[in-house]
Amino acid sequence: MYRGKYKLIGQEMSMFTRKLEAQLRYQKVPYEWMLKTNDNREIIESRTGTRFIPALVTPDGWMISDTISLGPMLHSRFFEVPVLPETPVQRGTSFVLEDFFNHWYPRHALHSRWCYPDNVIVTGIRFGMNTLLGKFIDEELDDSEQIEVANFGEYIHREFGAGACEVQGAGPEHKGAIQSDFSRLLRLLVQHLSNHEFLLGSRACLADFALAGPFKAHFLLDPEPRTWLGDDLKF
Ligand SMILES: N[C@@H](CCC(=O)N[C@@H](CS)C(=O)NCC(=O)O)C(=O)O
Numbered sequence: 001m002y003r004g005k006y007k008l009i010g011q012e013m014s015m016f017t018r019k020l021e022a023q024l025r026y027q028k029v030p031y032e033w034m035l036k037t038n039d040n041r042e043i044i045e046s047r048t049g050t051r052f053i054p055a056l057v058t059p060d061g062w063m064i065s066d067t068i069s070l071g072p073m074l075h076s077r078f079f080e081v082p083v084l085p086e087t088p089v090q091r092g093t094s095f096v097l098e099d100f101f102n103h104w105y106p107r108h109a110l111h112s113r114w115c116y117p118d119n120v121i122v123t124g125i126r127f128g129m130n131t132l133l134g135k136f137i138d139e140e141l142d143d144s145e146q147i148e149v150a151n152f153g154e155y156i157h158r159e160f161g162a163g164a165c166e167v168q169g170a171g172p173e174h175k176g177a178i179q180s181d182f183s184r185l186l187r188l189l190v191q192h193l194s195n196h197e198f199l200l201g202s203r204a205c206l207a208d209f210a211l212a213g214p215f216k217a218h219f220l221l222d223p224e225p226r227t228w229l230g231d232d233l234k235f
Pocket of ligand 1: 017051
């Protein structure tokens with residue numbers, strides 16, 4: 001009944017879109033991407049009831065948002081690849097860690113994206129590709145498209161980025177605290193993942209996807225946080 005193709009609606013630079021993508025990939029859910037753009041924004045938001053991404057379209061015709069509830073739903077639907085641990089302690093730990101990654105790392109993600117002018121330029125072009133042109137970030141741009149996206153970073157920084165950093169306590173004045181907290185995370189991860197394949201052992205759980213999201217959408221993609229990765233994660 002639930003077999004068939006799913007659709008992941010979101011954007012490539014969104015940590016929660018990448019979180020859901022990680023789960024879809026791990027569970028081998030058949031899916032395709034649909035970028036949320038200025039042209040389809042209204043119709044998507046009228047169905048999901050929210051401006052937040054991602055949303056998931058299911059083969060049975062739902063369009064649902066919020067990875068917090070989508071995670072367990074996909075766990076049940078694709079039970080051959082479970083992503084909720086069986087024991088109560090591990091299951092509880094997975095939810096606690098998922099919540100922590102969802103709510104703590106947006107600070108580092110927002111700060112590293114919007115508080116460094118060179119990063120704003122690069123990331124703005126990528127946002128413009130997804131939002132204005134409906135293109136993926138590895139696609140080519142012609143001359144007029146390049147002009148269209150050139151100053152989009154400045155626009156999103158003004159309309160969203162600067163304010164979001166302030167609300168999250170992640171503005172330029174928090175540079176030292178955020179960078180040192182990020183180094184601590186990296187040290188712990190390198191130490192843990194040198195002995196374990198995933199956060200809670202040999203299988204991924206919801207917390208792993210919540211960790212993968214900000215790395216894929218921000219820390220491994222944006223030029224600024226890539227310089228924070230240090231020797232252990234040079235690539
Ligand atoms: N609880 C939601 C959070 C989703 C979320 O915060 N998405 C961000 C993008 S990564 C968003 O849509 N932000 C839009 C905004 O703040 O206006 C989930 O887990 O899916």
